[in-house]
Amino acid sequence: MTSSHPRHPGEFVLTLLLIAGTLLLGREALRISGLSGPSSPGFGPLAMIVVVLVGLLVELLRAALGRSGEREPTPVRLRRFAAAVLPPPVLGAVPLLILYLIGLELLGFVIASIVFLTVAIGLLLHDRPPHSRILLAVAVAGGTVATIRLLFQELFQVLLP
Amino acid sequence: MDTALGYFLTSWLDPDLLVLVAVGTLAGIYIGAIPGLSVTMAVSILISFTYAWDTNEALALMVGIYMGGVYGGSRTAILLNIPGAPAAIATALDGYPLAQRGEAGRAIGVTTVVSFIGGLVGIAALGLAAPLVAEVSLMFAPRDYMLLGILGLLLVASLSGESLVKGVIAGAIGILVSMVGLDTMTAQPRLTFGSTALLSGVSYVAVMIGMFGIAEALVQLHTIGSPMVKQNVDRIVPSLATVVKHLPLALRCSAIGVWIGALPGAGGDIAALMAYDHAKKSIEKPSRPFGQGAYEGLVAPEAANNAAVGGAFIPMLTLGIPGDAVTAVIIAALFVHGLRPGPNLMVDTPHLFWFTVGNLTLANIFMLVFGLTGIRLFAKIVEVPKAILLPIVGVLSVVGAYAINNNLADVWWAVGFGILGYVLRVYGYQLGPVVLGVILGPIVEANFRRTMIGVHESWAGFALELVSHPITLVLLLGIVSSVLRGTPFWPRLAAKLRRSAGRAAG
Structure with a gap:
């Protein structure tokens, strides 16, 4: 079998993880009603799990066949993985986003959002001089949160976290 | 007829709705033009904000954003060689070379006018064809809806992304997400892992905000360092002679756009690429070679995508099956407002249909007006750095997810699906099939179960059902052909069929 699409660094491992997750879901699906009949509530989930599993096995095979015979040294492979999947901005953004959600519960929308926006914009504008990027980040964060409060609470009449 | 006209003109005569369509179109043009912000993202986030609104107001805004956004993507495609939206990928092929020649203004003018023409053709087709399709769809049995849902998923899976297999996996993941919670027929908990929090299922709006808002923002972080290009644009209104010259191609490509758009799951991006291909094959003497600044290469995709x-x-509106990712999101909005799109929508709520047609027409006119004016403001807005834009998208996604049920759990879901969506995107899985799976999953499953109950759970009876009715057979053939096209054998099979056809003709 040949593949017509590019290999992504870490694809083999990701596919294995997805298979493990799908098997876990399959165990849960079997508890619903097993295979008692095609119109039973458990049939649909099981059928979809089979579809996902078969697809993932095809992708696993492709990923396995696509691996080059000569393996690159681990540091090179890690660098390629980091560049393609987890570049520094993404590596920083995901934990920051999670901290923001925790902050929302602890500090409320206004403070958590201002802190999140200031830190995120400040970090992403790394090519600017420190004092100007901090000023810009604080100004944008304050302006954005004020606009969101005004616009969404007044115009859209939605509750903010 | 008078009643239909009255519904059609609702937004034209109501100042509030008129302003909402105008604001939506203007916002759509800018959102579509900013690389990294998509129309689907905007509409997904907006749904939750319009919960408290009247249905008409929510629809007026969303329709405006949709129409404006599809057009807006062409601006940055021409000026910066960065398509603002997937539907503008083909536009960049000749648009950017035109900008490099100093003809950006003229190129934008031509795209604006042909987008308007394409939009009008699409709206006319909707107004004329939808009532007919709705009548035919009243003959649809549950098995047909099941097949139509599967066809939609397969089409979007095969036409987007790296491989059909990845598309199918993504669609199946979406269907699985839609199955979490209490079963609608038996009230039995499914895929809940014993958690009571999951009994009510996963909010599809949270899934959409995660997949189209947060995931997209994370993907855009890959190109955070790319510099913003300053733009220089002159007068953009094209001459009448230019418009007349390109009208036949615009009309042909509009027909392609309507056809592709009407296929469940396929949208403006695919329509634009197919129209570009049509222009390349059908125009013998383009204004310049394609890829080097041919106006025909702008006219074709822009007429088609609108x-x-x-x-x-x-x-x-006629079958309750989304034509593309944005209409999938708009269906979700209609669900939120207690409406069920489908054949009965035209019977029960005809005002909604003509109201939508009226809004689309109005948005198309606003698109023409805004498209040909306000270029200086436009240039400033699209120059906002991603470093500022993307964190704001993150906050808006959080606010939007919270607004669904005023519950932080939905925000966590949105972020969770955002991270999952990012990983899937990076590894070549498209997110469109996931979201379509979430919307189409319940339709496919419920109609499959109804069909099976109708044939007393007999697989032989089910197979007979699939081949003994003309509509069902056509849909089944569509599915088979869609699957075949995704296999490595298809090119050889197609070549063989062409040779056989050639021999038979010769």
């Missing part, structure tokens, strides 16, 4: 907007509403 015509696809009207086309995408046909299956959505």
